[in-house]
Amino acid sequence: MTEIPEHLLKRAQAAREKAASEGGAAASSSDGGDSRIPEHLLERSRAAKDKGAGGAVAVAEKAAAVVAAAPVSGGVPVGAGPGGHTQRLLTVVKSGSIQDVKATPVDKVHTWPHLLAVEFVAALACTAFLFFFSIFVNAPLLQLANPNQTPNPSKAPWYFLGLQELLTMFHPMVAGVTIPGIALFALILAPYIDRNPSNKPEDRKFATSLMTVHLMFWAVLVIIGSFFRGPGFNFVFPWRDGLFFEL
């Protein structure tokens, strides 16, 4: 069975209660029929009925009989079909044959205020974080660039330190071009390689584990390159030899 969203259930419940309370009220107040029909129309219909019963006009006789028979006797009116129907079924137009009816209604909310409020708070929190962080932590500005004096160690920006770490293990072409190139290419092709249509985590254990291994691979390399490499890009322990890392 399809799952009915909670808010729709609530709405239906409210409508049912409203109908029940109104029905009760109508039953208690109604003695002369539905109060929504204007008084003069009721008068007119009553007059017409009286007239029909009198049989003054021959043409109107049959129609009046139909009108009068149904409410009074409740039996089969004159000129009705075999099942007692006073109308005939011409055709059935199935929903979806003319209109494109969506099978499952999508549960939606207004962008304002629901989404915009969240975005606004997120943007504000982000700005506040950046603002206060920038007040207390200064961006580094070392000595003027000097091509004749190579700092030891010289490190790339942190997001490239994984690649620099690979340089210690492979030929520069493999570490600097081939491996990141393959990684980037695999990332681009991911939606075309992964033919599994499901987005449920339990259906895509292989994909998620592969991605996790991939992300962890880079994360570990970046962390080693950032914190565990000292002078000469040799392995150091940050708690023993100090930190060789600038953002």
Add this chain to the structure above:
Amino acid sequence: MAKTIDDQPTPTLKDRVSKIGEQMQGSQAWNSIFRPGSIFRKGYTDSPRNRSYVIMNSVLYHLHPVKVKRHAVKVSYTLCLGGLSFFLFILLTVTGIFLMFFYRPEATAAWNDIKSLQTSVAFGLLVRNMHRWGAHLMVLTVFLHMARVFYHGAYKPPREFNWVIGVVLLTLTLLLSFTGYLLPWDQLAMWAVAVGTNMMGYTPVFGSQVRFVLLGGVEIGSETLLRWYVLHVLMLPFVIVIFMAIHFWRVRKDGGISGPL
């Protein structure tokens, strides 16, 4: 005579303000600025119709539909990472424009400009800090956004191509950050870029040409600085904005964000 005039109460300040407000809202200039149905024409009272109008009759309609899936507004689903990446881009543009007023991309001037920006420009140090940390944060949020999208399987049809655009955006973000890294022209900047461009020099077949184009010479110098400055403040932002526009447009065309799981 005087009595009849006094019968008219003198208008209070509140009356006058509201009258001026009404005159302003009825003026042609005002109505030319705000579209029919805009909440700035008739005022806002909370109703489904006005909730739609807030989006429909404002520039936000370029970014958001009037209604979104209920699960899409759950912070725990997206963690706002994509939106925050975009917001950080805007923040970086604003702070970056501020920094451009005080910076010359020449090897002899760049470092001194940064130094004096920090010491003698009002809020110079703060804005530079915000630009720097915002850039690192943006690399992080873009990266996490990608991870989030992958783990939700949001790159699956019909969103394959938007994922590809996203990978391009990630690459452009890294390039923007990397080109900005050189601009302070200190030891950190120069040697980080030296390491990075040396690596690119190992591109097969035309490695040395790639390096020459990137450096504007055989080694890092004033030409490199000018080249990377133009890349950083003009060319890469221009390219990334185009790709962002396609990215956001495709998010909506592909039926909003993916899910629920």
